[in-house]
Amino acid sequence: MKCFYHADQDAVAICKSCCRGLCRECVADVPPGVACRNRCEAEVAAINLIMARSKTAYQKTGAAHRRNAVATLICGLLFLGFGLLPVLVSRDFGAFFLVPLGCVFLLWSRFSYLSGKQICEVEPGNNPGGSSS
Ligand SMILES: [Zn+2]
Ligand SMILES: [Zn+2]
Structure with missing residues (x-):
């Protein structure tokens, strides 16, 4: 799987919000999960919050x-x-x-x-x- 934003880079993670492949450069850590840097960070943080609450x-x-x-x-x-x-x-x-x-x-x-x-x-x-x- 290749990075969604850089077709020549291998994906190292998958965004928790939009499920796109991300290379090292595009990954933003939003534990427990990763997001597209400068793109899905807020969404993933919200997903994490909802999941913690439902748990x-x-x-x-x-x-x-x-x-x-x-x-x-x-x-x-x-x-x-x-x-x-x-x-x-x-x-x-x-x-x-x-x-x-x-x-x-x-x-x-x-x-x-x-x-x-x-x-x-x-x-x-x-x-x-x-x-x-
Ligand atoms: Zn994303
Ligand atoms: Zn990338």
């Missing part, structure tokens, strides 16, 4: 899912307990309607837990033995 938003969502999973698990167990206890103790089915509600909460908890787990697994930092070619 933290992602982590926050994962934590929220885990918190939600714990809260719904407790609710589900409470509902099951209050629904089943009168039945077991005095054959009173008055609160039995709480049992299906409790099951719904438990399913919801499981769903939240799995969603949070999924989010953690796709985080680039937590990839065990990922492709490093």
Whole structure:
């Protein structure tokens, strides 16, 4: 691949904004990434900022899912307990309607837990033995 601006120079990097090949002369470092010098630096800085923000938003969502999973698990167990206890103790089915509600909460908890787990697994930092070619 040749530099987009200098056809006789080999490209050493690719601009993160416009994806053009860049030679040593045209590269501007905008960590984590490179930009066309005097051309795409501002764009790449903006991309980096957006990506950093979405990453933290992602982590926050994962934590929220885990918190939600714990809260719904407790609710589900409470509902099951209050629904089943009168039945077991005095054959009173008055609160039995709480049992299906409790099951719904438990399913919801499981769903939240799995969603949070999924989010953690796709985080680039937590990839065990990922492709490093
Ligand atoms: Zn560029
Ligand atoms: Zn160049």
